Amino acid sequence: MQFIETRGNDGEKSTSVTFSEAILSPSASYGGLYVPESLPALDETFLTKHLSSHYKTLALDFLLAFDIDIEKETIEEALKRYDAFDEPSNPVPLVGIEDDCFVSELYHGQTRAFKDMALQPFGYILSKLAQKRGENYLIMAATSGDTGPATLETFKNQENIKVTCLYPNGGTSDVQKLQMVTEDAKNLKVIGVEGNFDDTQHALKELLSSEDFKAELEERGIKLTAANSVNFGRIIFQIIYHIHSYLEMVRNSSIKMGEKIYLVVPSGNFGNALGAYYAKKAGLPIEKILIASNINNILTDWLTTGSYDLTNRELVLTESPAMDILKSSNIERVMFDKFGGARTKELMLELEVNGKYQLSSEELSSLQEDFSANFSDDTEGKIVIAEYAKKGYIMDPHTATCIKAYRELREKKLPTVIYSTAEWTKFSSTVAKALGHEVKDDMEALTWVSENADVSVPSMVSGLFSKPINHTVVVDKNSIKGEMLNFL
Numbered sequence: 001m002q003f004i005e006t007r008g009n010d011g012e013k014s015t016s017v018t019f020s021e022a023i024l025s026p027s028a029s030y031g032g033l034y035v036p037e038s039l040p041a042l043d044e045t046f047l048t049k050h051l052s053s054h055y056k057t058l059a060l061d062f063l064l065a066f067d068i069d070i071e072k073e074t075i076e077e078a079l080k081r082y083d084a085f086d087e088p089s090n091p092v093p094l095v096g097i098e099d100d101c102f103v104s105e106l107y108h109g110q111t112r113a114f115k116d117m118a119l120q121p122f123g124y125i126l127s128k129l130a131q132k133r134g135e136n137y138l139i140m141a142a143t144s145g146d147t148g149p150a151t152l153e154t155f156k157n158q159e160n161i162k163v164t165c166l167y168p169n170g171g172t173s174d175v176q177k178l179q180m181v182t183e184d185a186k187n188l189k190v191i192g193v194e195g196n197f198d199d200t201q202h203a204l205k206e207l208l209s210s211e212d213f214k215a216e217l218e219e220r221g222i223k224l225t226a227a228n229s230v231n232f233g234r235i236i237f238q239i240i241y242h243i244h245s246y247l248e249m250v251r252n253s254s255i256k257m258g259e260k261i262y263l264v265v266p267s268g269n270f271g272n273a274l275g276a277y278y279a280k281k282a283g284l285p286i287e288k289i290l291i292a293s294n295i296n297n298i299l300t301d302w303l304t305t306g307s308y309d310l311t312n313r314e315l316v317l318t319e320s321p322a323m324d325i326l327k328s329s330n331i332e333r334v335m336f337d338k339f340g341g342a343r344t345k346e347l348m349l350e351l352e353v354n355g356k357y358q359l360s361s362e363e364l365s366s367l368q369e370d371f372s373a374n375f376s377d378d379t380e381g382k383i384v385i386a387e388y389a390k391k392g393y394i395m396d397p398h399t400a401t402c403i404k405a406y407r408e409l410r411e412k413k414l415p416t417v418i419y420s421t422a423e424w425t426k427f428s429s430t431v432a433k434a435l436g437h438e439v440k441d442d443m444e445a446l447t448w449v450s451e452n453a454d455v456s457v458p459s460m461v462s463g464l465f466s467k468p469i470n471h472t473v474v475v476d477k478n479s480i481k482g483e484m485l486n487f488l
């Protein structure tokens, strides 16, 4: 399988690359992204064959069908990372909350958010590739709270990879911050930045485009790569759990093989939703993918009006911070698939120059064949959390945005899977507030919610509070470069 570019080719880069090349150097011509030339078929034969497969077996067969240039043994080793999830026999459990609504819980890995689903096996593969080539890579992450911990966790103690992780000091939950600053591997560096996530991300972008900095890295023999969801190495693992969730619905007799379901995806950078789109396109029986957002509802606008407009918006900080995103990277891959490279390049250029673009009505209709979208604000989210807590199910504020989409966007009464992208323990203060109790910090929230809602706190979360803090550096954005070079 070869990978091609969403904005066409500039005559300098190769017109198509292997999977390894696409994940080691994820930036394509004109600032575009890599996408697979085609997808393996998820037909009924494939699905039926995997009706009683283990998650890892399904994943292995899917990846082999993708025909990527990674050895089978390496893929198998990478997939063993799922053995460290809560229930190795089923890393992604499906839980019913209504007769026709099931939650697919993607958060049972080490850092309690769905980022582990892709980053865990991806981290292993990337590090193996770097070792095989005898190359050293630096991954620079900026995080609003979930990507950082998951990136550090997957690369800790992995050879030929170093990770620096910037977080906005005061801009994450206590648990998220502790997950980062208690990491103790030598190849990881965590730096707090004075400012909000935007400032942090901006500082990182400046550094990434600095010729000085690049020269310093080159001198040290270090190459740069990215582990965010512009990297297709993450997307490929985000197709698999949609197949798994469908098979779970067949296994629990909610549907018969071949019947269609809705998927509800709480979305920010659209990596999770893109995985669902590829699964649908490859043949998984999905009626539609329902996109849930918070008040930063640019995806709702895009999918209901065809307008993508950054000029009349400011990012609003919400209680579902992993979806506080205005520039959603992965919709570019959907547009390439539907409208082709020339049009995608034109639209993305318009966005860069004018801060907005408008799709034609035909283009919008084409998107609406696969997607529908709405959003919930924080108040609606907390009402949902309280409502389901009463029925005995505790969900986090990202997952809560799915409920309005489930209630209002379905055109048919088909069974529905909603995705839970984080465990409540990661956003316990918000959950406590939703249940009517103001707390001073996460420690108090975890205890209160766990006692009052009768849910347990996993040891990897409760244990954080007694771990030594290994990263105490908090700097202003002008000192980031120095800190990094010191570390390298």
Ligand SMILES: *Cc1c(COP(=O)(O)O)cnc(C)c1O
Binding pocket: 113, 114, 115, 146, 147, 229, 266, 267, 268, 269, 270, 271, 272, 273, 322, 323, 398, 421, 422
């Ligand atoms: C990253 C994240 C999201 C958004 O996922 P995308 O793939 O970026 O759309 C939603 N919820 C949580 C908890 C996350 O960590």
